[in-house]
Amino acid sequence: MAKHNRLHRTSRTIKIIILLLILWLIAVMIYQTHKPLPPFVSYESQEYSTNEVNFWTDLTYPSGDGSTAQHEGQILNRMFGIIDEAKQFIVIDLFLFNDYKHKGQRFPQVSAQMTERLIAKKKAHPDMPIFFITDEVNTNYNSSPNHLLENMKRAGIQVVQTDVDPLRDSTPSYSAVWRTFFQWFGQQGTGWIPNLMASDGPDVTARSYLKLLNVKANHRKLVASEQTALISTGNVHDASAYHSNVALEVKGPIIGDILQTEQAVLDFSGGGQLPAYRPQAEASAQPGKDNYRIQYLTEGKVYTSVLDAIGQTKQGDSIHMGMFYLADRRVLNSLLEASARGVNIQLLLDPNQNAFGQEKIGIPNRPVAKELSDKSGGKIQIRWYNTTHEQYHTKLIYIAKGQGDHIILGGSTNLTPRNLDDLNLENELRVAAPADSKLTRQIAAYFDTLWNNRGAEYSLDLEAYEDNSTFWKDILYRLQDMLGFTTF
Template sequence: MRKVLFILVTIFFITYCGTILYHSYKPLPKGLSYEGRIYRGTDKEVTLLTDLTYQRGNELKVEHEIFPRVFQIIQEAEQFIVCDFFLFNGYYDKHLHFPPLSESFANQLINKKKQQPEVRIMVITDEINTSYGSHKSKELERLKKNGIEVIMTDLDPLRDSTPLYSSIWRMFFKWFGQSGQEWIPNAMADNAPKMTIRSYLKLLNIKANHRKTIATDKTVFIASGNPHDASAYFSNHGIEISGPIIHDLLESEQAAVNISNGPKLPIYTEKGGQQGDHQFQLLTEGKIYKHVLREINRLKAGDELWMAMFYLADRKIIHSLLEASQRNVKINLILDPNENAFGNKKSGLPNRPVAHELHKKSKGKIQIRWYNTKKEQFHPKLIFIKKDKYSLIFNGSANLTSRNLADYNLETDIKIKAPNQSKVVHQLNRYFHRLWENRDGDFTLDFSKFQSRFIYFQEGIYRMQELLQLTTY
């Protein structure tokens, strides 16, 4: 019996380790980790849109531009609309109240299809909206009934971001599927349908189609926000660009559709993109990582780096920021304190221990302020690098974490190079200084606000999570 047990344990161990290695390093599906062409354009072809929720004294102020413009983009389309959004639902805890953003977004698409049935409309999204197969989505079912194509992304072909767990799931649980009798309360919201245990087991793989894009025959829009009720008050950023970059976004989305055995997307064939003093480039997944690291490592004394970021955790990014600070690069970070998640209390991970490390190791050269969130989140993924003659901008869905950057999630960012006298650079200068200096609002708090006596305990947890790759961020 001992010999049999030894053989069984050995077989399990070899299979388990082999599964970890293969699904951690397997080739990416074709078309992912996409690096688009560099297109040239002018100020007229790029628009920065901002959502801000903030305090002014005792008054809550809301300045939102993103989805009003998204709704206009839907109305202006003449041939096709291709949307890809991570969160698209109206679920939240019953004691909270949010605008019906998901319903409004669905209504816009449905009304467009009724008014112009010849316009092809496609929505790509993530299984989180069906609680990983536990139930149907009210919003998505409405779209299907009205002739809108819905593609649920199959994430199994992606590499595993939590390999210690995902290998067990692949070996023992994946084969049973997720559907069945729902009986467990939904962890994401108490007004959401109940879940099956098999859906929870899939949820624990923590992988996502995290993109937030919309493409039409007129324009592309790349953002950090979702048509999700509980996210309606989040502070976010979006960038709209017209011209041939539409082709690249559709090409990158075709890769996401292909891994899900979906249909062919529309093709954009108009020429152009060679005139102007602005440069635009579409990046997805690991190519975002490559470009962000390269640009931080190229910074020199006198350059400025501003960042508005929901999550900052990746070790290579952290090391590059510290090295840049030693080269006398001016670095200002505005971070979410990771205090709230859809009305629920969070632990402060990863931003608080990371901020403590950056502040301490740079000896205060890296300046950090916290966004003054209440029940909402400071949700941008925005990097603004200002050099002598030009500036670089990264914006989109990718947080600065390994999960978002290292080819685990599906992510989309836009990279822009613009002269310092351009409109978009002036807009970002005003945005960052307004928040940093609390001009006409109580936007940001001093670094010391969220540095408690528990910070070293938080840092230990963060380091252990990073080491074992057992994180939710």
């Protein structure tokens, strides 16, 4: 009898402990998905006027006979130009910055080139503040030092690895367990597990893989000086060197807002103090010029701006979108509603076939493309960028209005919940541009060239990636989207 009572009490104790643990994990999930964001995260600047917004592109596409790939790149050279022209300071924030690759792969050594450029600049101007902000993916989540970043540190460049823990959790069911049991042990140590991101990269500790599974990132792409700021869709990353990307460059007092959002990252990452922005002579638009209205957006404010821009379209307007990942449910519904209103919509999407030379299965874009085409009765037009072994990594929205300024949104932000919903760190430029402005003509020509294959086979029909497994891909995509266990 006494033994039975002891077993009963032990069983009851275990049940209470399990119940308390479940309640604790639920509480962690709720708090970590709703906690206040750090100051100046999810930021929307005031609207500024300017005479100049520059548009830069990188394009990779098959040659005429299809045997080789052609690459036309402008963005990296412009980044180098900003570094060379800087006189007071340089602030760079890049998600991917490393030379890791899979065995047998060869890529341009773009990360080493930028490292050498920055070190040379620091040597020539030792008193100039240079800040390089990046994500911990580049140290394999602290498993191993990144030799490029270490070289910068030795040269006196302030290298800041973003601490993403203060951000909200995008995979709460997993992150609650990680925060409760594993985060306390850190990630440093000698790696012993093969590097799945790049087989030629350093081995990774188990604790680093456990942190990676939180799938949180500083996903921004920015190069700024006291003179100008370039907001890009592309990383300076060897295995990404051939990706197709775009960038927008702006000058003027908006740089002060950009620095404020970067200072926010430094404040919760222990990264020091950025230099103050001192306004340059060119501060406002002049009559008779291309008067652009610009705003700088980060994180969830990008979401609001995208939904507002699509939601305000009317019959006769058109939406042109070049996108690496398209998956957010509210954005998809907004596109369907716009199509039903008579808005002409053209989506140029990456087929999600390649990831740094490795095969992918087309999620999320292929099931999303089928859904949008089916639900709109084919009114939403969709084409695939004709990738070779690279990605169409662009994130660009162009809304041509029947009346008023056209709207342009470009930057780091994929149209997915992780990128839009105050989870990753993201950055975006919104431009309201006159219909006959230089920028509007450039971007209209960009989409026209790729959509209509002017000069090369840049894009393919929607049917080019139809297959018999679409049903199962759709189920997998919806499960991933619902549970949050995605890389998109």
